[in-house]
Amino acid sequence: MRAEIERLFKQAERDLENARKNIGIDAFEVAAFMAQQAVEKGLKAGWMVVRSEAAPPTSSLVELGDPLGVEPQLRRHLVYLNADYTTARYPDAANGIPYEIYDRATAESKVEAAEALFAWLRQLMRE
Numbered sequence: 001m002r003a004e005i006e007r008l009f010k011q012a013e014r015d016l017e018n019a020r021k022n023i024g025i026d027a028f029e030v031a032a033f034m035a036q037q038a039v040e041k042g043l044k045a046g047w048m049v050v051r052s053e054a055a056p057p058t059s060s061l062v063e064l065g066d067p068l069g070v071e072p073q074l075r076r077h078l079v080y081l082n083a084d085y086t087t088a089r090y091p092d093a094a095n096g097i098p099y100e101i102y103d104r105a106t107a108e109s110k111v112e113a114a115e116a117l118f119a120w121l122r123q124l125m126r127e
Helices: 003-023 028-051 059-066 074-080 105-127
Strands: none
Touching: 003 028, 003 059, 003 105, 028 074, 028 105, 059 074, 074 105
16 A cells, blocks of 8 residues: 555544544534544545545545445445534534534444444455
């Protein structure tokens, strides 16, 4: 695996780890955002492995995942996490203050969705 892909995937895994850690300090909106970022970076690394080209300049998890053949039962996680790119950070996107909207159960659910996608991504990266 090329070094740039390996570095990107390592950072994606670190983002997922940080998503989990932020639940522990009640930074639930940060956990959701980091889960989205982890998956985005993981998909971009997967794109480079599978398609042998740079990933498109998008943050849409669906646009990144569909061409990689994400399994149908996992695709719902892409949709579920997709909006957190903006909603977890911006009051206008969240229609409220993100840190007041996100709760522990939501953050845990977002991290679990990202973890399920990472199980698939790790397998994709080995192929």
